[in-house]
Amino acid sequence: MIMIRRLFAMVLVSGLSIASPVWAAPLVAADIPAVHSLVATVMGDTGNPELLLDASASPHDYSLRPSEARLLRKADLIIWTSAGLTPWLPKAMNSLAPELNSLELLSDERSIRLSRRESPEFQHDDHHHDHATDEALADPHAWLSTDNARIWLELIANRLSLLDPDNAATYTRNAESGIQALDALDSDVEALFAPVRGQPFVVFHDSYHYFEEQYDFPATAAISLSDASPSGIRQLDKLRELVSQYPGICIFSEPQFSERMVNTVTHKLDVKRGVLDPVGSTFEPGAELYGNLVRTLASTLSDCLSDDR
Numbered sequence: 001m002i003m004i005r006r007l008f009a010m011v012l013v014s015g016l017s018i019a020s021p022v023w024a025a026p027l028v029a030a031d032i033p034a035v036h037s038l039v040a041t042v043m044g045d046t047g048n049p050e051l052l053l054d055a056s057a058s059p060h061d062y063s064l065r066p067s068e069a070r071l072l073r074k075a076d077l078i079i080w081t082s083a084g085l086t087p088w089l090p091k092a093m094n095s096l097a098p099e100l101n102s103l104e105l106l107s108d109e110r111s112i113r114l115s116r117r118e119s120p121e122f123q124h125d126d127h128h129h130d131h132a133t134d135e136a137l138a139d140p141h142a143w144l145s146t147d148n149a150r151i152w153l154e155l156i157a158n159r160l161s162l163l164d165p166d167n168a169a170t171y172t173r174n175a176e177s178g179i180q181a182l183d184a185l186d187s188d189v190e191a192l193f194a195p196v197r198g199q200p201f202v203v204f205h206d207s208y209h210y211f212e213e214q215y216d217f218p219a220t221a222a223i224s225l226s227d228a229s230p231s232g233i234r235q236l237d238k239l240r241e242l243v244s245q246y247p248g249i250c251i252f253s254e255p256q257f258s259e260r261m262v263n264t265v266t267h268k269l270d271v272k273r274g275v276l277d278p279v280g281s282t283f284e285p286g287a288e289l290y291g292n293l294v295r296t297l298a299s300t301l302s303d304c305l306s307d308d309r
Contacts, residue, residue: 024047025043025046025047025164025167026047026076026077026160026163026164027050027074027075027076027077028043028047028049028050028075028076028077028078028079028160029049029050029051029052029071029072029075029077029078029079030049030050030051030052030078030079030080031052031053031059031078031079031080031081031085031086031089032051032053032055032059032081032085032143032279032280033051033055033279033280033281033283033285033289033293034143034144034279034280034289034290034293035079035080035081035105035143035152036049036051036285036289037280037285037286037287037288037289037290037293038143038149038152038153038156038178038290039079039156040285040286040287040289041153041174041175041177041178041287041290042153042156042157042160042171042174042175042178043160043171043174044170044171044174044287045170046164046167046170046171049079050071050075051285052068052071052072052078052080053068053086054068055279055280055281055285056255056256056281057256058256058257059081059085059086059279060085060086060087060227061088062086062088063088064092069092069096072092072093072096072097072100073096073097075097075100076101076163077100077101077102077103077159077160077163078093078100078101078102078103079102079105079156079159080102080103080104080105081104081105081106081140081142081143082104082105082106082107082138082140082142083104084106084138084139084140085106085140085141101163103155103156103159105142105148105152105155106138106140106142108151108155110151110155111142111148111151111152112142112145112147112148112151112210113138113139113142114138114139114142114209114210114213115137115138115139116137116138116139116206116225117139117206117209117222117225118225120206120221120222120223120224120225120231120235120239121220121221121238121239121242122218122219122220122221122222139206139209139210141207141208141209141210141278142210143210143290144207144208144209144210144211144214144278144294144297145210145211145213145214146182146185146186146214146294147214148210149178149182149290150179150182153175153178153179154175154179156171156175157171157172157174157175178287181291182291185291185294185295186214186215188295188298189215189294189295189298190215192295192298192299192301192302193217193298193301193302195302195306196301196302196305196306197216197217199250199305200220200246200249200250201219201220201249201250201251201252201301201304201305202219202220202221202222202223202239202242202243202249202250202251202252202265203219203221203222203223203252203276204222204223204224204252204253204254204257204261204262205222205223205224205225205254205257206222206224206225207254207278208276208278208297211278211294211297215298217301220242220246220249221239221242223236223239223251223261223262223265224261230261231261236261236264236265239265240264240265240267240269243265243266243269243271244269247270248270248271248272249271249272250271250272250273250274250301250304250305251265251266251271251272251273251274252273252274252275252276252300252301252304253273253274253275253276254275254276254277254278255275255277255281255282256277256279256281272304274300274301274303274304275300276297276300276301277293277296277297278293278297280292280293283296
């Protein structure tokens with residue numbers, strides 16, 4: 001009799017286990033590695049976000065692969081930077097997934113927006129006085145501000161909590177931990193920059209405005225503007241003249257772009273070369289990527305600008 005009861009209990013428990021619903025985490029897509037990292041930080045152990053774009057390509061001009069189009073169709077939420085960074089993405093979303101739940105981070109009024117710089121030669125007298133009120137006029141590379149990252153962690157946690165209220169407390173807690181990690185990150189970067197602050201350097205395209213503003217570490221010029229459009233011969237000649245005034249200046253290329261224009265600017269000039277990756281394409285995707293990205297930008301700049309290189 002006891003054996004029969006035990007068998008009945010086992011069958012009952014098994015039946016309940018089969019019948020109980022299993023709630024899966026929402027399927028969340030993020031546009032670029034840095035934003036994907038912030039989303040992964042907030043989601044934590046609840047699930048893994050998907051990276052929408054190929055990290056090795058420039059997000060400015062991109063064509064979705066079939067697998068990426070399918071991801072857009074089935075995602076519960078896409079978290080992306082702005083139409084200024086990926087001007088093709090709103091049209092793709094409207095076409096492929098018109099009902100898709102979307103969080104455009106830079107469009108939120110709390111986000112810090114800096115105006116696009118109109119010249120590749122930067123006027124440092126205007127530094128700190130170029131905040132944009134209109135998103136359409138904003139420089140889209142806003143993830144390189146850790147102040148924006150703090151704001152965005154909260155925005156991501158709030159949106160995920162609406163989508164998945166059962167895990168709301170976890171999302172909030174993870175966002176708070178992520179913000180604390182950003183405080184330590186800022187301290188590390190300030191220590192790296194202290195010995196080399198104020199030295200000139202030239203970047204490949206104007207994607208570091210927020211990074212420069214965050215740490216008061218301005219670049220001298222960029223070879224192309226913030227949309228990565230190629231510079232003409234006249235502008236490249238002006239940049240060669242500028243670079244020639246700073247023997248040993250550091251000039252940085254980017255892994256997503258050809259080095260042809262960098263080679264043109266630096267040909268037979270006394271320069272030091274380096275590579276900066278503002279998107280995070282060379283890092284392992286995940287929650288650790290954002291901190292690794294910012295620290296590596298700072299250490300690469302510091303190493304090139306130091307006298308003992």
